[in-house]
Amino acid sequence: MSILKRFKNIMSSNIHALLDKAEDPEKLIDQHLRNLNKDLGSVKSETASVMAEEQRAKRELDECRADMDKMQNYAIKALEAGNEEDARKFLERKANLTDKETELNQAYELAASNSAQMRQMHDKLVADIGELESRRSMLKGKAAVAKTQQRINKIGSSISGAGQSISEFGRMEEKVNKALDEARAMAELNSGPQDDIKDLTAKYGGSSVNVDGELAALKAQLANKE
Structure with a gap:
C-alpha cells in the first residue's frame, strides 16, 4: 500500500x-x-x-x-x-x-x-x-x-x-622605577667629583675670621682698663 x-x-x-x-x-x-x-x-x-x-x-x-x-x-x-x-x-x-x-x-x-x-x-x-x-x-x-x-x-x-x-601593570611599574633609578644615577655622574680642599678652606677660613674678631675685642677691653 x-x-x-x-x-x-x-x-x-x-x-x-x-x-x-x-x-x-x-x-x-x-x-x-x-x-x-x-x-x-x-x-x-x-x-x-x-x-x-x-x-x-x-x-x-x-x-x-x-x-x-x-x-x-x-x-x-x-x-x-x-x-x-x-x-x-x-x-x-x-x-x-x-x-x-x-x-x-x-x-x-x-x-x-x-x-x-x-x-x-x-x-x-x-x-x-x-x-x-x-x-x-x-x-x-x-x-x-x-x-x-x-x-x-x-x-x-x-x-x-x-x-x-x-x-602587566606591575611589570611596567618595575620598568619605570628602574628608569628613574638610572636617571638619578646619571644625574650624580653628571654633577662631577666633589672638591674636598674647597670644603676644608671654607671650614677653616670661617673659623679664622671669628678668632681674629674675638682677639681684637679682648685688646680693646684691656686698653680701656689702663
Missing part, C-alpha cells in the same frame, strides 16, 4: 542516532515533532481506513463461511427427506462458495497484515512523539544550564584578563 511506503521511514527512523549527530538537538527535536504531528493525522486516518477494510473483509469471509454451513445443513436435510437431487444442488453451491471462501480468506489475511502494520506504525508514532516531548523538555533544561555555564566561563575569562592586566 502507498501509505506504508510513504511512512516506512517512520518505522526505520532512529531518533537517538539523529540526536547524537545533530549540532542543535533542540531544533532537531522541534522540527521532528512538527513533522511527526503532521504525519500523525494522516496515519490515524489511514489506520482507521485500513482497520475498516480488515473488518469488512472479515465480515465477508464470515458471511461466506456461514453460507457454506447453511448449504451443508440443507444438503443433509434434503438427503434426510429423500431428495438426493436437491442435496446435490446444495453441495454444488457449497463447492462454489468454497472457491469464494479461499479468495476472501486471502483478502482478509492481507487486510489483517496491513492493519497490523498500520497499528504498529501508529503506536510507534505516538510513542516517538511522547519521547520527543519528554526529551525536548529535558534538553531545554540542559540548554539553559549550558548557557549559564557559558556566561560564567566568559566572566571567568574577563577576570583572568584583568589579572593579566594587573600583572
Whole structure:
C-alpha cells in the first residue's frame, strides 16, 4: 500500500542516532515533532481506513463461511427427506462458495497484515512523539544550564584578563622605577667629583675670621682698663 511506503521511514527512523549527530538537538527535536504531528493525522486516518477494510473483509469471509454451513445443513436435510437431487444442488453451491471462501480468506489475511502494520506504525508514532516531548523538555533544561555555564566561563575569562592586566601593570611599574633609578644615577655622574680642599678652606677660613674678631675685642677691653 502507498501509505506504508510513504511512512516506512517512520518505522526505520532512529531518533537517538539523529540526536547524537545533530549540532542543535533542540531544533532537531522541534522540527521532528512538527513533522511527526503532521504525519500523525494522516496515519490515524489511514489506520482507521485500513482497520475498516480488515473488518469488512472479515465480515465477508464470515458471511461466506456461514453460507457454506447453511448449504451443508440443507444438503443433509434434503438427503434426510429423500431428495438426493436437491442435496446435490446444495453441495454444488457449497463447492462454489468454497472457491469464494479461499479468495476472501486471502483478502482478509492481507487486510489483517496491513492493519497490523498500520497499528504498529501508529503506536510507534505516538510513542516517538511522547519521547520527543519528554526529551525536548529535558534538553531545554540542559540548554539553559549550558548557557549559564557559558556566561560564567566568559566572566571567568574577563577576570583572568584583568589579572593579566594587573600583572602587566606591575611589570611596567618595575620598568619605570628602574628608569628613574638610572636617571638619578646619571644625574650624580653628571654633577662631577666633589672638591674636598674647597670644603676644608671654607671650614677653616670661617673659623679664622671669628678668632681674629674675638682677639681684637679682648685688646680693646684691656686698653680701656689702663
